[in-house]
Amino acid sequence: MTWNPIWPAWLLVVVGALLVGLCVWGLVRAGTRRKRVDWMLRGLVALVIAIACLRPGIGSHSVEAAQSELDVLFVVDTTASMNAEDWNGGPRLDGVKQDIAQLALAHAGARFSLITFDSQAVRRLPFTNDATALQSIVERLSPEITVYSGGSSVTVANGLVNQVLGHAKEQDPDRAQVVYYFGDGEQTSSDAPESFEQAGGKTDGGAVFGYGTNEGGPMLETLAAFSTQAPEYITTADGETAISVIDEANLQAISEQLGVVYQLRTPDTAITPAEVQVESGTGGDVEAAFDLYWIFAIAAFVLMMREVWVNVRSIAELRGARGASDVDGD
Template sequence: MTLQPILPWWLMAILVTASAVFLGWRLAVASRGPAGSRQRREWLFRSAMVLLLLAAALRPGVPGGSSQAATADVNVFFVVDTSSSIVAEDYGSGSPRLDGVRRDIMAVAGELAGARFSLLTFDSSAVVRMPLTTDTTALDTAVAILQPQVTAFSKGSSVTAAGKLLTERLRAARDSHPERPRLVYYLGDGEQTSAAAPEAIKPDGGLVNGGAVLGYGTPEGGRMKENTGQRSGTDGGYIQDRTTGSGRDALSVIDEGRLQWIADQLGIPYVHRSAGDAVAPMMQAADPGELQRAPEGSGPDGRTEFYWILAFGAFLLGLREAFLLLLHWRRLPRASVVPDDAQKAAVRHAEEARK
């Protein structure tokens, strides 16, 4: 059991001492009165109410559980695949996968309010789009303007192209603020279009404290619009399948096996995401509550608090006291509104004087 009072300890000590002295004095006076037993009982109820309020102000609790305040000491890294396949139209009713990526990034940011966020993207190369910041408006803007790689520049991409950059950013975050846990959210479809096999992501032990690999797409696949690099509305048609010479639109298919492989390397769970999926399953799989135990001995610990139980007890006693006060008020004699003889005589004298 630990205590986290809402006021400094010295002030709490004064309040507790003053309250105990006053209540003890009132109980002693009530016991000596003519209605000692009844008065003592009433002051016992009042004393219990005050003591419950003081106990609630001490905020008792036990270690464990999750704490919203702890998210303010978390660094979150979003790693987003921006290769051409991210706009494959098999998310929901023919929407591009990038729509789901945008929605889920902001949903995670909403669940981890107060954390620091960074955005990394990768296609043929990896780039830091936004360094760590608590500015969710900047994150929203950076996510809103995400676009796939210009199709003409695409030469194939690796699903682990951001591995080295991510490791560097994680190390820098650990070195500057070792007390802050680090989450990684990898968002992609797992499609490897580079001729070379993907390199393993091997972050140092303890660099990744939580997060999730989020997968987008379907086994049936989806067509991809070309990105010409021009303004919206001037893009070309769909990317063509040039491997067979059939002249058909190319299809991008999710590779969940590779996404699971990435998740295993990072030590975080894999979660497939579809349109309309709730936020809670994604966050539960990512298990942000586990951050309260990493790193050990630093940062604000998660606590299960019991102050609300004490406050609720004081509230019930307060309702009882208010009810008794109302009954007492209703029993008070009403002031007479009938004038006495002197007032009647004064009224008559005034009336005669006006005649």
């Protein structure tokens, strides 16, 4: 059996163990048989979901694998301003997601890595040939939670980019390195932007892509995952709707430091991938496992439907009891 986890395996094991442990604690404290069964099934749901996230596979089948001596590093702005609605009426980040998907297709067979930055830079994906993993992470990208956002710099990822490129070059000096930077250039930090020149010395190509318009757009706030409130538009200190506009001067400066081209992105224009001369080929046939995660996902869904039914029934019983109490009171 093979495993291809969607997140680091250690993280999935820790989270899964905590959830199962919580269910065991609830099982021990349960006072009735019905409650014990409920907690047992909840623990089973947690276990099944954890296994599905580990993406188990079995057996193998031959597939033709494309290979390219190329590393592609995506650097994505996830500050609140990337939620500005001036990308065909939607948030700028939607445009970034579409463009990354196109660039991944253009560089089929390359290794991909992803860095996002807001108040700090984080590496979301180490270099991998798994384009599906890249797509999965990109689809889930969202701006930082608004209440936690503060002043941000367009070059806060500079140190991490330089570190990632340097480490990859040490491991395999013959591989070409391409950097794609996605952002709107809006600098809200009081500190002056740093320079990407050191990272530019390790870059064989790429581009800086700008998102936004001079007219700008309003930004919906980003709420925490478990918030029940509806998001509202971010406002200024005066109570007016805040408008974010693109700063192309900052983006052009970054492109010059990296030694790559700058391109203003609009929904009606095609994105231009970097042209880098690298060796590529099919790499022959490789063995790939048959995925089994979907079986566990279906099992988890069925078990969760049972949990929904139990909760709906409990609510109905509670309402019935309240109704009977009101009648008795009359």
